[in-house]
Structure formats: structure tokens, C-alpha cells
Amino acid sequence: MSRYVITITPDNDGAAGAATAHTTVRVDTSTGQTRITELTVRAASGGGLAPADLPPVDLDLLVRALAGSAPPPALPPVPEPVEEEEVAPPPRRRPRKTAAKKATAKATRAAAKKATKRAAESTGTRAYRRMPEAEEVMEVYRQTGSITAVAEHFDVPRHTVAGWARRLRSQGHAIGRQ
Incomplete structure (x- = not known):
């Protein structure tokens, strides 16, 4: 599979009138990289949602879970090391005490x-x-x-x-x- 549609609907255990959010996440893995192509959050009752009503979804974890089924992406080429000489200033030292x-x-x-x-x-x-x-x-x-x-x-x-x-x-x- 290379495309997923994930729908998240909370189970409010019968809480009537409670604001609920329906979340839809569309994920595409066909290019070898896992990308979210759509993220939709809408109120179930047709009204609005307060920030506290938004579902706590860890999108990073969700995408990583789906990335396991996709082929691993090719590693980028390693750049050749550039030899540059950096001249650091000499370390600062306290003046030495004389023997006397x-x-x-x-x-x-x-x-x-x-x-x-x-x-x-x-x-x-x-x-x-x-x-x-x-x-x-x-x-x-x-x-x-x-x-x-x-x-x-x-x-x-x-x-x-x-x-x-x-x-x-x-x-x-x-x-x-x-």
C-alpha cells in the first residue's frame, strides 16, 4: 500500500452535546518518503471547536508507524571532507609568578x-x-x-x-x- 486515510473520531461514552472533533489524515508513501497530504479537523455538531476540544494526536508517531511499511528512502550522498586550516587564537594564560x-x-x-x-x-x-x-x-x-x-x-x-x-x-x- 502507498496511500492511507486515517479517520479519528473520539468515543465520548455518551456525553450528549459535548463538542467532538473528527480528524482525517491522508498519508502518501508512494515516493519512498512518508508525507501527510491532507489534515482535516472539523466539528461533529456543525458548530465550532475550542482549542481544548482538538484531539491530542501525535502526527510524528503516526507518520513513523506508517513509514515502517514503506521502502526505506535512499541515503543522501556523503559530502567529501573539505580540508581547511582553522587558526585558533592561543589560549589566554595568567601571568606567571616569578620565582621570587x-x-x-x-x-x-x-x-x-x-x-x-x-x-x-x-x-x-x-x-x-x-x-x-x-x-x-x-x-x-x-x-x-x-x-x-x-x-x-x-x-x-x-x-x-x-x-x-x-x-x-x-x-x-x-x-x-x-
Whole structure:
């Protein structure tokens, strides 16, 4: 077979006066490709149909089901590869640290780690960096304008000052996150 007529009529189970749609689909497979040549939807009662009254028909699935009985279409020829040279820009790299900068950073980290370890060993607890008076921290923040600058001023890690800022905000001070 190379042509099909499919009629879809819903069974409303006796719902009188309900708007029903009659759908007719004509499909042609004679060319080796499955194509819908006609799709008609009409109201059974002669009135109109609301969009919700249209039948939920998966036309793609319907056409694929009919394509199984048609001979498979010929595959299109594979194009020959074209050799083109694409020149990609070189990847962007971060500037490398010099050996002196690396050594200085490493020494700074090691010294801070040793100081923290010594403080913890002497007291038996983790080193705790006390927050200076709130007004002192706020004054430095007003002068510098950033949490990082406050951390540098008090020579503490930035996350420590971030904790101080949370505490100060809970006390009603305007610091960070503006």
C-alpha cells in the first residue's frame, strides 16, 4: 500500500452535546518518503471547536508507524571532507609568578601557619582573632572602603573580617554588602 486515510473520531461514552472533533489524515508513501497530504479537523455538531476540544494526536508517531511499511528512502550522498586550516587564537594564560614571588608567598604562608600552630599549642585551642572595638573597625572601614583593606590593616585573613562584618551588621552597622 502507498496511500492511507486515517479517520479519528473520539468515543465520548455518551456525553450528549459535548463538542467532538473528527480528524482525517491522508498519508502518501508512494515516493519512498512518508508525507501527510491532507489534515482535516472539523466539528461533529456543525458548530465550532475550542482549542481544548482538538484531539491530542501525535502526527510524528503516526507518520513513523506508517513509514515502517514503506521502502526505506535512499541515503543522501556523503559530502567529501573539505580540508581547511582553522587558526585558533592561543589560549589566554595568567601571568606567571616569578620565582621570587613564589618563594615570598610560600614563606609568608609557612610563617602564618607556624604562628597559628604555636598559638594553638600554647593554649591547647585554635587560634582566635579577637575583633577590635566595633567603632575602631568601622573607622578603618570608612577610611578604606573594603573588607579586604580592613583585613590588611589588622593583619588578619579576609574571612576573619567577613565574620566581623556579619557580627557588626547584626548590631546595626553598615559594613560591606551595600
